Amino acid sequence: MTILSSVAARRASAAGLALTACLTAAPAAFASAGTAPMAQPAAAPSEAGLDRYYQQRLDWRSCIKGPDDTTGRDLEKAGAQCADVTVPLDYADPRGRTITVAISRLKATDTRRRVGPLLINFGGPGGPALGDPPEMRKAMKDVGARYDIIGMDPRSVGRSTPLDCNWPVGHSIYSAGADRESFDRQVALHKDLAAKCRAANASLLPHISTRNTARDMDVIRGALGERKISYLGYSYGTYLGTVYTQLFPGRYDRMVLDGAIDPRRYNPRLLRGVEKENEQALADWAAWAAKRHDAYGLGRTRAQVLATVDRVVNASARGLTVGTGSDSFRLDATQVPTLIFGALSSDTDSARAEFGDQVSTMAKAADNRPAPLSPEFKKTLQEMLTSKNSQYGSAQTAILCGDGAAPRDPEVYWRDIERSRAAHPLFGPLTNNIGPCAFWDRPREEPTRVQHDAAALIVAATGDTRTDYEGGRALHGMLPGSKLITVKGANQHGVYLEYGNACVDREVNAYLATGELPAGDRTCAKTSG
Template identity: 70%
Template sequence: MAHGQHGGKSGPLGAGRRRGRGRWYAVAPALAATVVAACVPAAYAAAPPAPAAAAAPAQGAGDGLDRYHRQRLAWGSCVKGPDDTAGRDLDRAGVSCADVTVPLDYADPRGRTITVAVSRLKATDTRRRIGAVLLNNGGPGGTAVESPPHIRKAMKQVGTRYDIVGFDPRFVGRSTPLDCGWPVGTAWLSAGSGRAGFDRQVALQKDLADKCRAAGASVLAHISTRNTARDMDVIRGALGERKISYLGYSYGTYLGTVYTQMFPGRYDRVVLDGAVAPGDYKARLMQGAEPENERALSDWAAWAAGRHDAHGLGRTRAEVLATVEGIVAASARGTLTVGAAPEVFRLDDTQVPLILFMGIADDTDKARTALAEQVSALAKAAQGRPAPLSPDFAQLLRYALTGEQAATGGVQAAIICGDVGAPRDPEVYWRDIERSRAAHPLFGPLTNNINPCAFWDRPREELTRVRRDAAVLIVAATGDPRTTYRSSAGLHELLPSSKLITVENANRHGLYGEYGNGCVDGEVNAYLATGKLPKEDRTCSTASPSSSSSFSSSD
């Protein structure tokens, strides 16, 4: 699940928009996580969490991992080749990069190894240095090597007191790669309007799973959130840190929660932005979040209605939504053609809902304008008129509909499917789609659709359960259509020592350092500066100015 406007790929999480940090948010359903259930399954709440452990066990003691924890990292330039503009930007920002060696299989630490790419922007206020903070931007499959300069800016004065460390999880980005050779950038599509479209999806999803199995036969069993958490602990050890702080967005909140459960006593300050409760993490990540997505679309429609003269989509909310319905209906009758030679795209009713879904996880004027431009182009195509594309829309379509970002889509599926099992029988999905279609005709066939996990090998490990309390800071928006507020509140209940910062009436996925909300940024930075959680949960208004702050440079 990914968020904000920086890049990363947040699976349907934040999906498909470039973010300020230069990463893509995957389009999967957003764990970005995402998955939202109305309540926490009994399995996760059966026993009260144990108290958080106070002391960190010895690094790698007795588990054969000592050599990994004690490795010396060769910090140097982030540039990987002559065309690596991102690497040059990092070098100019004072960031250093290295590769951390980790075992492919933690059950066989003397066996095959892989590398995890890390970057570091060192603390400049060394006298008052707090430690290192590790970053994850979501996805699954999002990168974070490029993120330290952006986070340093968001952290304001306290940023100078941390080593800010980004990493690309195993098989993501600059780490040891996996490319499944997919013809598309994402597997997360709608079932369409009828059985024929669903049957095509079954064939496609099986083919995508088969391609990943062929390309990654020797590694797929070792791609999982629990192994990424183990890699994080190796990074901690290689950095020479007894404890490490953590900032995770979207899916990264699930990863952070897993780390607290697997490595109690080895973390310091933990911020989880757009949090997902572990019980909501499943193969169909967005199943159950249809109401939040419909509300976000409706709110965008009201915004667009007020700008009819600019976008021509309708003068009322109802008229704009009718335009959207007309586009979807036209894509069911025949493909919509957008763009012009040499770059032309054709979209059907399995793809159009995804484009709409990807555009509603950000309620800033900039993001809403981009979606209005996209819908305007689709409306022209639905009428058989020429539909030119903006550069950003063309980039989004290349990501979603071509193999340009196939590596990201394949790794995202590998992580999700490596974590959780899925129903095998296509008829289970078809029944769910048909049940949801009446109430949720646009998003139900998307959130309930079959995906590669139906054809994946079963996970090697069980999902992580929350059995330990953790004093973490959770940040959530009430209208988040990716990791829903219900899910963030569910995680808060599972962790009694946590505190929850709520932004009211925001259809936004990803808040800290991205949304310009001074209340959120101030609360997070005060916690990072002092290590003290707020005394009570806090509610922030969407009108909070970005300049406000609840801590001073002397903290």
């Protein structure tokens, strides 16, 4: 379950979380910052012991790892190459253990107007991006040819030095369910998930964090031989970009942050507060599905479709079996709300149609009728309910828990669940539920504080169901040099190149081509041409 990014959901094969100056070599931010101000004098690489990382020569080679490596073949076909960047596991001990961060590079073809490297991140947290430069180059059209597009699997993700908690499930985002007994089972589950992760990755876990990923990004910049690097981040990737601009002011060029997070609200419970946006998105989808009753059989009015959803959720308290034979799955009231939540990150027809198929299948199961699975729904359930997606869920959770502390007392969560249940009966028990971070070791560093301005271009949709619109506005306010593009009326998380909105694509491409932000903030209609 990708918490934040619909973009990452497709790329990470999960059901569906970057900001922005004197060029210095290795800032004091590499040390554990605690609560000290971040605007500190920079240290030379030799002083910090990081020169061997910044000055390493990258071994560019074929991206193909084996005969079944479709990602590698696609990269090779596009002309991309791959390399492993060596970074310290612990930046406070640069002479200690090292790990590798896997990157790909699709070099600029418009060399006369080349801007430099553009590093991309699609959120998650924990979403891989090594395989994405060819798709991005194509989607960006002419402006993409001016950049060396850099795909990165962040530390602990994908082809980088991996972290895997060996979980029996693919993620840790579930609803508390209908009652205290269900919540108590959730407490036991998440305590066990945390214990499994600690047992399997004791030496890695303390160093999996957004701050360390940002430090890795700067090593990548140095190893590429570049003074500055541009960045395109979606969802959680906007927070990663924010952290980079604060740790390394002056080392970024053009910065696009789509689906932005208010960094003051970023913590392991970051889903709290998006209940209303998801309720609205569900109601809007229900109106869409009502017009397609012949296809999905969910009701001919919005109210009837929403009643069908309620019936499915209520039936899940007793258990729903979807699929047939060996392809069957048992769903309960902690899982069905998660499926619904995961389907609401986009209001495109294709996303709504996939959700329609899921609800139709679960409605048949609720009526004790045969409920065969489409290939897409089967894949979603495999990744959610089996160990198939353990590495992705492990990395996502490790990043969140490594970035900020969560309450330790289960009673805090139970009180929040009960308070939210009356107003938000479907989503409140999910967004307020306990998770593994309640049982994690405390983060080694304090969260990053925004103390430097950044001339970023921020994109935000008013109906974003993952990072609400207020988060984009808040980030814009914290960065006075930024500009904000607002998409009115869209229940969409991730807009640029993802939504087919010509207005947004035009504004962002113009900025990436020229480096000049719009003269003022912009508003694009949902269906802008």
